[in-house]
Amino acid sequence: MYKLDGRSALVTGGAVGIGRRIATRLAEEGCDVAVLDLDAAGAQETAHMVEGLGRRAVALGVDVADHDAVQAAVGAARGAFGKVDIAVNNAGITMVGKVVDVDVAAWRRVFAINTDSVFNVSRAVLPEMIERRAGRIVNIASWFGKIGKPSYAPYSASKAAVIAFTQGLAAEVAPLGVTVNAVCPGSIVGTRMREDADRMSREQGLPTAKERESMIPIGRVGVPDDIARVVAFLASDESSYMTGQAINVTGGLWMN
Numbered sequence: 001m002y003k004l005d006g007r008s009a010l011v012t013g014g015a016v017g018i019g020r021r022i023a024t025r026l027a028e029e030g031c032d033v034a035v036l037d038l039d040a041a042g043a044q045e046t047a048h049m050v051e052g053l054g055r056r057a058v059a060l061g062v063d064v065a066d067h068d069a070v071q072a073a074v075g076a077a078r079g080a081f082g083k084v085d086i087a088v089n090n091a092g093i094t095m096v097g098k099v100v101d102v103d104v105a106a107w108r109r110v111f112a113i114n115t116d117s118v119f120n121v122s123r124a125v126l127p128e129m130i131e132r133r134a135g136r137i138v139n140i141a142s143w144f145g146k147i148g149k150p151s152y153a154p155y156s157a158s159k160a161a162v163i164a165f166t167q168g169l170a171a172e173v174a175p176l177g178v179t180v181n182a183v184c185p186g187s188i189v190g191t192r193m194r195e196d197a198d199r200m201s202r203e204q205g206l207p208t209a210k211e212r213e214s215m216i217p218i219g220r221v222g223v224p225d226d227i228a229r230v231v232a233f234l235a236s237d238e239s240s241y242m243t244g245q246a247i248n249v250t251g252g253l254w255m256n
């Protein structure tokens with residue numbers, strides 16, 4: 001549908017959940033895919049799924065918070081495919097807890113994985129994209145990056161930073177042929193993070209995704225494919241006049 005034949009993509013956090021569906025969706029659209037994840041076995045499984053769709057794949061076990069390791073992994077992806085046309089920064093963790101209870105290590109970990117990773121990957125893929133005057137970066141933020149919620153302040157702050165980074169970088173590289181956009185998912189079920197967040201929310205007396213369902217105008221919670229379809233669009237030539245956007249995919253739960 002989006003004619004991505006011959007393109008190569010890199011997806012962080014592609015071992016499970018939203019990232020896995022982004023990887024397979026991009027493969028369905030014609031991309032070869034490098035799957036980067038701490039969970040090397042899960043990344044390998046996703047890579048097999050991509051190969052099952054007739055595309056090339058590499059699985060790379062890497063901590064996206066580690067700048068040098070990301071440089072090496074992007075080098076390996078480039079070695080496998082010759083170039084990286086599309087980078088999807090999807091890896092992330094959540095954290096639920098009141099600020100007075102959050103320790104410094106947990107705060108730094110959320111920012112290292114959710115925010116530093118976006119800088120690390122962008123820094124690694126951009127020189128070659130700029131040289132070719134072509135490239136797509138898609139960052140998975142969250143609707144919580146647009147509105148702070150109780151017990152989610154560190155997570156919200158880390159995602160707000162991703163949105164601001166998306167805007168600044170987009171303006172910087174637009175004249176160089178690269179677009180940078182963010183997707184802000186709402187409540188997406190069927191992922192490891194959602195199970196973790198729901199368990200932590202129950203412990204804190206906060207609503208779970210299913211309990212929030214009645215507030216969603218479209219009337220259902222989201223699934224990974226809802227996000228992957230939008231990522232495929234942003235990765236394609238169909239979105240060539242869009243950059244610096246942070247697109248809500250929330251079933252109407254958040255509209256700003």
Ligand SMILES: NC(=O)c1ccc[n+]([C@@H]2O[C@H](COP(=O)([O-])OP(=O)(O)OC[C@H]3O[C@@H](n4cnc5c(N)ncnc54)[C@H](O)[C@@H]3O)[C@@H](O)[C@H]2O)c1
Nearest residue numbers: 013015017018037038063064091092142185188191192193
């Ligand atoms: N599920 C939701 O409701 C929801 C809502 C809004 C935003 N998001 C965002 O979508 C993205 C994907 O979330 P998901 O629900 O699929 O989560 P998930 O937990 O199912 O998947 C996250 C993946 O990231 C990987 N990962 C974590 N830390 C890493 C690290 N340091 N280095 C490399 N890989 C690492 C994990 O191993 C996992 O494979 C995240 O950025 C999340 O913040 C999810």
